[in-house]
Amino acid sequence: MELQEAKDRFVQAWGTLATQWGINRTMAQIHALLMISLNPLTTEDLMAQLQISRGNVSMNLRDLMDWGLVFKELRPGERKEYFFAEKDAWKVAKQVAKERRRREIEPVIKLLEELRAVPVRAGDADSETFHATIESISRVVNLADGALDAAMKAEESLILGTLIKLLR
């Protein structure tokens, strides 16, 4: 396989994987392309390589910057902007965990707390089932939240070590 073919396959596959996880295909492809590019790229570069419009590039770059995955580089004496991504995949994973936790898990935890506060009607099997299930889901969501928080703060090697122990 040629280098260019390998790059294309990676960008393509990353886009597909992203859609399965609720992330915009183009956003993932731009991110993938920046991750494997030696040098920062301009909007024009991204438009040409992914065959997409200027507006599309602009909006997805803003989202990627909001996610803390892509950064802007300004070169003195040059008008146009250059973009680059963090290349350390562990740092990227930590950043994604941090953002998804903040944006998606936190609101769910808040809701689950509210639902847990709804009084159980003793003797009402229906009410009891509801509460038991909400309790069970709360425990797991809080466990996942804690795991993401731990991963976010830990070093890759530390997680690896813990995992090896767990698998043994």
Add this chain to the structure above:
Amino acid sequence: MELQEAKDRFVQAWGTLATQWGINRTMAQIHALLMISLNPLTTEDLMAQLQISRGNVSMNLRDLMDWGLVFKELRPGERKEYFFAEKDAWKVAKQVAKERRRREIEPVIKLLEELRAVPVRAGDADSETFHATIESISRVVNLADGALDAAMKAEESLILGTLIKLLR
């Protein structure tokens, strides 16, 4: 908050969360409803409670059964089918981890192995960047894969214990 309102809020929120993670809203709502229902429900029950068509219920129930999250109950002397879901959220999480691993992570690991096999052109900084990034991503994907595998096999209490140690 009334019990019925609490149920509705849960079903609604679960559907919203699902779409953010690449899962069909209705599928998640059916699953949520079955998780908090004391008794198994029929297609008619689901159609009425979620205000959706028969075909929609039928297709999403099949998907949920394929995911191993919902089961069918046949009652002797009765023609119609009853559906119920596993209510233990930890078991549900393990099942979801198992399926996503098989369906999505495995193909990615296979691709990354192929890309790692592409020969590096020594001295070519572009080629070297590509390989370094793919290596980095491979490590993290394999770490995540291992974590899901470990979680899948472990007990909730064991994960919790490990996590507490990690956070300390």
Add this chain to the structure above:
DNA sequence: TTGAATTTTCAATTATTTTTGAAATTACGA
């Protein structure tokens, strides 16, 4: 400042995903 290069915005369009509903099929009690 000025003005052209560059970026952003957003209404309209296009693409994708989900849902419907009725016909076809299945399955089971009588």
Add this chain to the structure above:
DNA sequence: TCGTAATTTCAAAAATAATTGAAAATTCAA
């Protein structure tokens, strides 16, 4: 086995999400 209740299928329709492209806004070298 028969008749029909129940389920499944799938093409068409609807809903949702992503993309375009050109006008508006911004920015910075001159």
